Amino acid sequence: MTRLGVPEIEADWALFLDLDGTLLDIAPRPDAVRVPDRLPGDLAGLSQCLGGALAVVSGRDCSTIDHLLAPFAPPGGFGxxxxxxxxxxxxxxxxxPVPPAAWAESLAALVASRPGLLLERKPHGLAVHFRAVPDEGTRVHESMQRLAATRPADFAVLPAHMAFEIRPRAATKARAVETLMAAPPFTGRRPVFVGDDVTDEDGMEAARRFGGLGLHVGRDFTGGPAQVRNWIARAVAHLSPDIAHAQS
Ligand SMILES: [Mg+2]
Known part of the structure; x- marks a missing residue:
């Protein structure tokens, strides 16, 4: 059954969900995102319907994911x-690998010199956000490229939503899909990866390699994250009427 061209969630799927721009609307700053009240409960409910095969695959680190989605603490790939x-x-x-401290200092100096830029330090990465000053994007990119070029085998610079990020070259969303699919409850299920960004594309490709699907917020979910959230809420109601009734 389809609605607006997106297949409805099936009980034998394994779901891999990006967070920002997929489940959550993009905010002016990463720490300003709003988590709709019912989202953590819907994710937990859907996870139960899928035998626990629901993962969050995000550029955010694990502790931030757990803070945002509490009390739901999903399996997944973070950073x-x-x-x-x-x-x-x-x-x-x-x-x-962890980016050298000198890189963080260099980027902190860049950010301090340009009001509106924002440095986000992650366990394995460094992101500079330029949403408030879009004209600075090129300068940010060049600075980060210069740093990463000193250790090209270990690190790469990746574009994100109005941000660039230095991250370990081996840290990919495909790695998260492949690793989780190798063990229960994911093994044997049909992986479906939902994301909105270039960093999601290797995760979608990995899902397709396992016989699954990649769904894009924008191309497939034309209604944005709100449509993804409705899709999830609808699946909870369809796949587990008893749970839905108990909660209402
Ligand atoms: Mg995203």
Whole structure:
């Protein structure tokens, strides 16, 4: 069954969901996002309907994800896949490089010199947001490229929504999909990856390699994150009428 061209969620799917721009509307600053009241409960309910095979795959770090979605603490790939958490809540050991402290200092100086720029320090990455000063995008990109070029085997600069980010080259959303699909409750399910950004495309490709789907917020979900949230709420009601009734 389809509605607006997007297939409805099936009980044998494994869902991989990006956060910002997919589940949450983009905010002027990353710390200003608003989490709709019912979203954590809907995600937890849907996870139950899917046997626990619902993951969040985001550029944000694990502790921020847990803060935003509390009390739901999903498995997933955080820091674009640098941090992985399995369905039983175990953080998998990682061997990802950490950007040198000197890079953070250099970017902090850049940000301090240009009001409106914002530096976000993550466990495995450094992001500079220029949404408030779009003209600074090129300068930010060049500065980050210069830093990452000193360790090209380890780090790459990636574009995000009005931001650039230095992150470990090996940290990808595909890695999160591949790792989670290798173990229960994900193994054997049809992976469906929903994202809105260039950093989601390798996750979508990985889902397709496992016989699944990649759905794009914009091209497929033309109604943006609100449409994704409605799609999830509808699936909770369809796949688990007893849960939906108990909560209403
Ligand atoms: Mg996104």
């Amino acid at each position: 674009h896949g640098a941090e992985l958490r399995s369905a039983d809540g175990i953080l998998l050991p990682d061997s990802m």
